[in-house]
Amino acid sequence: MNDLIKKVTQLLDDKTINVFIGYGQGTASRIRTIFVKNSSQVENLVYTSDCTANLAGYLLKHEVKKIGKLGILANDSALRSMMQLASEFQIKDGEVYVLHAAKDGSFTEFADFQSIEAYLVTIDTGITSDEQERIAKLEAMTVKERWIFWNKEFEKCIKCYACRAACPMCYCHRCTTDVNQPQWIPVASHEQGNLDYHLMRAMHLAGRCVNCGECANACPMDIPLNLLTYQLIAPIRTTFDATAGMKADAVYALSTFKPDDKENFII
Amino acid sequence: MSRIGVFVCHCGENISATVDCEKVARISGELKGVEFSADYKYMCSDPGQTMLKDAIREHKLDGVVVAACSPRMHEPTFRNACAEAGLNPYLCEMSNIREHCSWVHPKSDLTTDKAESLVRVMVEKVKKNKALNSIKVPVTRTALVIGGGVAGIQAALDIANCGHKVVMVEKLPSIGGHMSQLSETFPTLDCSQCILTPRMVEVAQHPNITLYTYAEVESVDGFIGNFKVKVRKKSKSLDEHLCTGCGLCTTKCPQKKIPNEFERGLGFRPAIYVPFPQAVPNKPVIDRENCTYYIKGKCKVCEIVCPTKAIRFDQEDEIVEVDCGAIVLATGFDVLKPDFFPEYGYGKYKDVIDGLQFERLASASGPTQGMIRRPSDGEIPKKIVFVACAGSRDPAKGIEYCSKICCMYTAKHAMLYKHKVHDGTPYVFYMDIRAGGKNYEEFVRRAIVEDETHYVRGRVSTIYEKNGKLIVKGVDTLMGAQPVEIEADMVVLATAGVANKGSEELAQTVHVSYDAHKFFAEAHPKLKPVETNTAGIFLAGACQAPKDIPESVAAASGAAVKVAALFSNDLLTREPLIAVVNRQAPPVYSSCVGCFLCQSVCPYQAIEREEIKNRNGEVIRTLAKVNEGLCQGCGTCVALCRTKAIDIYGYSNQQVYSEIMALLND
Ligand SMILES: Cc1cc2nc3c(=O)[nH]c(=O)nc-3n(C[C@H](O)[C@H](O)[C@H](O)COP(=O)(O)OP(=O)(O)OC[C@H]3O[C@@H](n4cnc5c(N)ncnc54)[C@H](O)[C@@H]3O)c2cc1C
Ligand code: SF4
Ligand code: SF4
Ligand code: SF4
Numbered sequence: 001m002n003d004l005i006k007k008v009t010q011l012l013d014d015k016t017i018n019v020f021i022g023y024g025q026g027t028a029s030r031i032r033t034i035f036v037k038n039s040s041q042v043e044n045l046v047y048t049s050d051c052t053a054n055l056a057g058y059l060l061k062h063e064v065k066k067i068g069k070l071g072i073l074a075n076d077s078a079l080r081s082m083m084q085l086a087s088e089f090q091i092k093d094g095e096v097y098v099l100h101a102a103k104d105g106s107f108t109e110f111a112d113f114q115s116i117e118a119y120l121v122t123i124d125t126g127i128t129s130d131e132q133e134r135i136a137k138l139e140a141m142t143v144k145e146r147w148i149f150w151n152k153e154f155e156k157c158i159k160c161y162a163c164r165a166a167c168p169m170c171y172c173h174r175c176t177t178d179v180n181q182p183q184w185i186p187v188a189s190h191e192q193g194n195l196d197y198h199l200m201r202a203m204h205l206a207g208r209c210v211n212c213g214e215c216a217n218a219c220p221m222d223i224p225l226n227l228l229t230y231q232l233i234a235p236i237r238t239t240f241d242a243t244a245g246m247k248a249d250a251v252y253a254l255s256t257f258k259p260d261d262k263e264n265f266i267i
Numbered sequence: 268m269s270r271i272g273v274f275v276c277h278c279g280e281n282i283s284a285t286v287d288c289e290k291v292a293r294i295s296g297e298l299k300g301v302e303f304s305a306d307y308k309y310m311c312s313d314p315g316q317t318m319l320k321d322a323i324r325e326h327k328l329d330g331v332v333v334a335a336c337s338p339r340m341h342e343p344t345f346r347n348a349c350a351e352a353g354l355n356p357y358l359c360e361m362s363n364i365r366e367h368c369s370w371v372h373p374k375s376d377l378t379t380d381k382a383e384s385l386v387r388v389m390v391e392k393v394k395k396n397k398a399l400n401s402i403k404v405p406v407t408r409t410a411l412v413i414g415g416g417v418a419g420i421q422a423a424l425d426i427a428n429c430g431h432k433v434v435m436v437e438k439l440p441s442i443g444g445h446m447s448q449l450s451e452t453f454p455t456l457d458c459s460q461c462i463l464t465p466r467m468v469e470v471a472q473h474p475n476i477t478l479y480t481y482a483e484v485e486s487v488d489g490f491i492g493n494f495k496v497k498v499r500k501k502s503k504s505l506d507e508h509l510c511t512g513c514g515l516c517t518t519k520c521p522q523k524k525i526p527n528e529f530e531r532g533l534g535f536r537p538a539i540y541v542p543f544p545q546a547v548p549n550k551p552v553i554d555r556e557n558c559t560y561y562i563k564g565k566c567k568v569c570e571i572v573c574p575t576k577a578i579r580f581d582q583e584d585e586i587v588e589v590d591c592g593a594i595v596l597a598t599g600f601d602v603l604k605p606d607f608f609p610e611y612g613y614g615k616y617k618d619v620i621d622g623l624q625f626e627r628l629a630s631a632s633g634p635t636q637g638m639i640r641r642p643s644d645g646e647i648p649k650k651i652v653f654v655a656c657a658g659s660r661d662p663a664k665g666i667e668y669c670s671k672i673c674c675m676y677t678a679k680h681a682m683l684y685k686h687k688v689h690d691g692t693p694y695v696f697y698m699d700i701r702a703g704g705k706n707y708e709e710f711v712r713r714a715i716v717e718d719e720t721h722y723v724r725g726r727v728s729t730i731y732e733k734n735g736k737l738i739v740k741g742v743d744t745l746m747g748a749q750p751v752e753i754e755a756d757m758v759v760l761a762t763a764g765v766a767n768k769g770s771e772e773l774a775q776t777v778h779v780s781y782d783a784h785k786f787f788a789e790a791h792p793k794l795k796p797v798e799t800n801t802a803g804i805f806l807a808g809a810c811q812a813p814k815d816i817p818e819s820v821a822a823a824s825g826a827a828v829k830v831a832a833l834f835s836n837d838l839l840t841r842e843p844l845i846a847v848v849n850r851q852a853p854p855v856y857s858s859c860v861g862c863f864l865c866q867s868v869c870p871y872q873a874i875e876r877e878e879i880k881n882r883n884g885e886v887i888r889t890l891a892k893v894n895e896g897l898c899q900g901c902g903t904c905v906a907l908c909r910t911k912a913i914d915i916y917g918y919s920n921q922q923v924y925s926e927i928m929a930l931l932n933d
């Protein structure tokens with residue numbers, strides 16, 4: 001912890017960065033994101049086992065970007081989000097100062113994308129056993145049962161778009177939901193509108209989602225949104241041998257064609 | 268309020284037999300925004316088109332729907348008619364009530380209902396259509412001919428003689444293709460080399476033709492009129508400018524026992540070699556796989572003996588870029604490989620050979636100087652069996668088609684044999700004799716009557732060796748399936764003509780389609796036999812299907828005319844149905860977020876990056892932008908863009924949405 005405070009103080013003092021995105025104490029026992037702009041605010045930084053949120057999404061927010069040069073406390077998910085964002089030309093190498101928070105509580109500085117990539121190949125990109133269990137349950141259902149399950153879940157949606165705001169990959173200035181000429185996705189939060197929105201969200205994240213779980217965490221209605229996007233990860237991995245957020249110069253699996261791509265899913 | 272005209276065609280009885288066209292016109296006339304509607308027997312006919320033009324003028328129509336056949340067939344016809352009447356052609360749409368309706372459903376009210384729906388959909392679309400102007404792009408007047416067989420040679424010479432530049436790329440060290448291996452040719456029995464070699468030389472010397480031998484196409488980008496091709500010139504280990512073609516190196520090379528591909532393994536060649544004496548260019552290449560120097564690091568005998576010091580052991584492959592406006596594919600065919608016929612003993616018995624090997628034996632410049640001698644012991648065979656359809660027309664073997672050339676060359680082989688071995692007896696096993704073609708039937712008759720060839724109708728079941736003879740077992744189906752057994756001295760298999768190895772990869776590189784047998788596919792079997800489905804790429808010769816020389820040459824001249832027609836314009840007119848990335852006033856600029864996923868998905872490399880700069884010249888946004896010349900309007904990017912920043916002219920989101928709504932809100 002002292003290491004973190006010392007490092008961030010130094011970065012702000014010597015103007016390497018203008019703002020550091022990290023974790024702070026929220027109301028009650030909650031952890032929230034804080035933006036440290038000078039050394040007097042550094043003491044507000046905390047780092048505990050509850051600090052699991054993926055902060056990478058803030059890197060693209062206009063309000064944050066305009067402060068100046070950014071530094072970030074990045075966990076594994078945030079590193080992967082950053083690599084995916086880089087592959088989509090949203091951040092450039094050297095633009096962001098990256099301090100990696102490892103699971104054991106130690107902090108390491110990553111000088112460039114290459115070192116992040118080198119680190120990422122050593123980590124487990126799978127999902128937790130709890131999530132695996134829930135997905136297995138979903139997969140054990142018949143198509144009809146699954147359809148009923150998801151429609152029931154989507155019925156709860158109030159279209160607050162917290163999931164969209166929380167997702168680091170939802171960075172479009174104008175989401176398709178906001179396009180009204182023509183209005184492909186109905187805005188109303190009725191059965192059809194909700195289903196259309198969630199199918200669209202899942203499809204837009206196919207091959208890009210790094211399974212950080214922020215969408216499900218953000219949802220006030222407790223919809224297990226992450227299970228939907230997770231289920232698209234495995235087929236893309238097995239079919240195209242591609243995993244999102246591993247390389248800064250990766251080409252999107254769903255936008256490329258290789259002669260040896262499997263075609264067994266075409267009927 | 269729109270003023271749309273709906274024109275319902277009967278297509279003779281093609282549509283009206285199952286659809287009540289009159290009713291479709293009447294109901295459509297009541298749709299909101301439809302000003303005029305009519306039906307007619309043949310809308311595409313002159314009176315039909317006149318009716319459409321008159322209605323446009325008289326009723327001041329601002330949109331037209333023609334309910335008829337597929338737009339592939341007549342969209343240009345009706346768009347032109349609209350333009351002649353002063354209406355922007357892109358305000359005209361076709362509703363396909365033939366292929367999509369009348370042809371696939373029985374006569375019933377439901378079929379008529381469907382036709383009405385299809386018209387309604389298009390009426391809603393047309394309401395959102397915008398007037399568009401066609402795009403003009405320049406044409407690069409250079410043609411690339413891939414393959415230097417007789418077809419490629421003919422195409423190249425024809426195009427070059429029209430005054431256009433040609434680049435020819437040939438995989439092997441010499442041009443000539445299979446024809447250069449043939450002895451005499453049916454149906455005239457003129458010497459193959461004698462008619463071909465002057466043309467090969469003409470290619471090499473033509474001021475408009477650039478020839479790259481020992482070269483292959485690496486990649487093809489761009490589109491009709493403006494292709495960008497990368498050609499890999501494989502290293503010949505030779506400075507071609509210094510080499511005089513004296514051939515001294517080839518006589519001194521210590522590697523002498525390499526099976527000669529040109530002789531189909533019936534002779535040998537050194538590691539530095541010219542494939543055959545009349546080769547063009549007549550300069551050697553080093554076959555690095557068999558050269559002692561490349562294997563062991565020592566030798567260089569050729570370098571020592573070369574009087575002009577032309578050998579270059581360290582020469583590397585060279586990539587040349589060719590800008591061209593059209594491409595002619597003339598990569599020819601191959602014949603089935605020996606391992607295909609275990610039952611005929613090919614590869615096991617030396618005296619079972621294929622047709623091309625027989626051509627080499629019969630050729631005056633071949634390994635036996637034109638004497639028919641069998642490979643095993645050099646004896647002159649007294650009894651010879653020719654087996655037609657070896658592999659062809661055999662669904663069990665996966666080749667259900669007829670290779671077309673074998674009946675004729677087998678008759679030729681029997682004749683050539685008889686002309687050289689007067690006391691010999693030739694037999695031909697055949698399924699049917701296919702001799703359609705000018706003077707072809709007469710040619711086969713001559714083989715049977717004058718040259719006393721014994722034709723046996725039936726398939727050969729096995730061939731095996733016994734006491735130095737090849738026992739050919741089959742049946743004669745004209746004698747009531749009576750078994751036949753012939754003790755032959757030599758057997759010649761007319762093996763099936765197949766697509767080249769690697770033709771699939773080449774098709775993918777060049778972006779053309781191919782059929783189930785990996786032959787390149789024509790755009791239309793009857794009306795577009797030398798075009799491919801990719802604009803600006805044409806087919807010549809046996810790369811499309813097995814063909815004989817007259818057919819290959821005719822196709823090549825056909826392809827050449829297509830190229831010349833393309834090159835006869837300065838500018839190429841293209842349909843403006845292309846993608847566009849939206850632009851808005853600052854500070855928004857565009858809803859594009861610059862993820863460039865569209866860039867990797869575009870199959871035509873049509874998406875570019877545009878940097879938006881502020882007054883100080885700093886880049887504030889990088890946005891996607893579609894290159895008008897490259898975009899083919901496939902719409903792939905539109906489907907991929909998450910933020911719907913891309914739209915496509917003529918098939919905009921608005922138009923498609925209106926169409927769907929027209930159906931759903933019925
Ligand atoms: C045994 C036999 C006897 C025949 N006898 C007769 C006859 O008597 N009369 C007659 O009319 N027809 C005859 N034919 C048919 C004749 O050979 C063909 O019609 C003719 O060769 C077709 O010419 P082509 O140029 O299309 O193909 P090919 O002759 O096959 O030439 C294709 C050329 O393209 C080159 N090539 C291939 N792939 C590539 C690539 N990827 N890049 C660059 N270059 C490439 C090849 O090296 C070759 O030079 C006979 C055929 C056979 C097998
Ligand atoms: S966060 Fe939950 S409630 Fe809000 S839009 Fe997303 S799914 Fe619906
Ligand atoms: S996919 Fe859409 S948002 Fe992304 S670069 Fe292309 S046009 Fe822009
Ligand atoms: S429509 Fe889009 S993907 Fe297709 S060629 Fe044009 S730019 Fe490329």
